[in-house]
Amino acid sequence: MSRSIKELSVHYDPINESNTFTSGDIVEGRVILEVTKEIKVDSFFVKLTGDAHVSWTEGSGDDERSYSDHERYFKLKQYFIQESSKRGESEKNTTLVTGETYGPVIKPGSHVFPFRFQLPQQNMPPSFNGFHGWVRYVLTVKLSRPWKTSSTASAELTFVLRNYGTNDHLLQPQSGTQDKKMKLFGSGKMSMAVTTDKTGYMQGETIRVFVDIDNASSRDVKLKYSLKQTQTFIAGGSTNREHKDIVKETRDSIPSKQKSKFIVDMIVPRDLTVTIENCRIIKVQYELKVYLDVSFASDPEVRFPVVILPLEQQCPPWQGPPGGFQPYPPPQPSMVPYPPGELPPPPAGLYPNLYDPAVLPHPGAVGEVYPNPNAFQPGFHLAPSAPVYDPNQSTKESSPNVPY
Structure with a gap:
């Protein structure tokens, strides 16, 4: 300077x-x-x-x-x-x-x-x-x-998304099942049913997953789960994807010939990047994976998309599955047994559209959608000349400057 x-x-x-x-x-x-x-x-x-x-x-x-x-x-x-x-x-x-x-x-x-x-x-x-x-x-x-x-x-x-529309799909639970028949190094079969309490979660919220495992095989298995972030970058007809594990944990073993039911709770970090689906050249998406670790064999797994929302856009808590299912106990450790009962039906669609294009256009070329720059609140007028700065006057400062 x-x-x-x-x-x-x-x-x-x-x-x-x-x-x-x-x-x-x-x-x-x-x-x-x-x-x-x-x-x-x-x-x-x-x-x-x-x-x-x-x-x-x-x-x-x-x-x-x-x-x-x-x-x-x-x-x-x-x-x-x-x-x-x-x-x-x-x-x-x-x-x-x-x-x-x-x-x-x-x-x-x-x-x-x-x-x-x-x-x-x-x-x-x-x-x-x-x-x-x-x-x-x-x-x-x-x-x-x-x-x-x-x-x-x-x-x-710091610019955050404004969530337009009702987005009821973000409140819907997701369900999936997976079966595996042992052929080598064992016999019998195992099955797993997984249900999430909803699809959309805000930063800092807890993702609750219900897991029902029937290990009718001759092998012991371990329950594992993860929340993975995928960043996608698009340019020149090429796509570059980078993955990052947000949560990755191994839990209790399920012995041969036994059944187990679990509640898995995963806390979404408060500073986790929100889902980005409305940018032409950058996407940020999340996937929840629940799977059984079987030595020397392919792992049966269930995958769900998860939408992460800003703190200001909290989804109401899930009201519970239909059919008279008994309430689950409040979470204490990150995984606890839950009472038996019926699992809710799976929701329709994956990675639902977060934004209603009828309300706001998808971002595109400059100059298509702008507010009237003069349509400000009445009574605001710029001073006719720069006033002398009073260092004793209280002002709110921004965050530190960043390179542009």
Whole structure:
């Protein structure tokens, strides 16, 4: 940063305790500029952008090939100082927010430049940082001066999904069965019936699974289960998938010729990335797998898709299976026996659509769906000139700046 610019920073006001934003929210804040001497400015603006990006390399040497793709959801820009020759001009793929324009000369001292944006009413993916890509919503301020290197600063917002529609399918339990007949190194057969209490879970919630095992074989088996995350990156006609185990555990053995019933409880980490299905180049999905570990043989397994939702979008607790099934006892350890009874019917469909396209469009080309940048709440007016910054004035600051 230039010696004449002592501070250039951008700050926004949190609108909730979790310091998150979603579609349609107002992002309000200020740019603080402190200069040690009078400077002349060509251009001075703050912008808010939403982007997704993926990139990776495959192979090596002569066979090495790189893949990348980018998707922009919006670009909102407000000028504090604009070059006189460009005033009134539109900018490609940019929504300009109107406001008072300050003079091209900034005097010594600390100054505050207020800004205000409204996030588009689009179905945009949540903030994300993964193996080969990211989704970011970033405030960036840029100050350009004649014959000088431009000065910039940025702050990243945390954007979360807004769950449209009733999404009743997320409350439905899932059921599956698997049988295995022993052929080598044993005889008889084993069967397993698995039911989840629902399909969608919010961060920090407990996934409850009911497991009914009939080991009529001559072999002892072990119950195992896992929750796996799959990140999918798409670019240039190629797909790159990375997997990550969120939960992976081994539980009690089921001896030969015995039956066992269990409740398995898995706590979803509160900071776990939510399911992402509304991004063209990035997908984040989860799979629950319950299986029996059989030595020297293939393992019978049951798999279910699981949808992870933000904390603000809690699914109500499951009301229990039909048919007069007796209530399960409250969970104490992570796996306890449960009373006998009938299992509920399996739900229809896998990986249901989380978003109703009739309510909001799928994110796509820039400039198709934007709110009116001037449709702000009455009574809001930018100051005609940058006021002197009072360091004793209490302001809410954003999280630390991040690279853009």
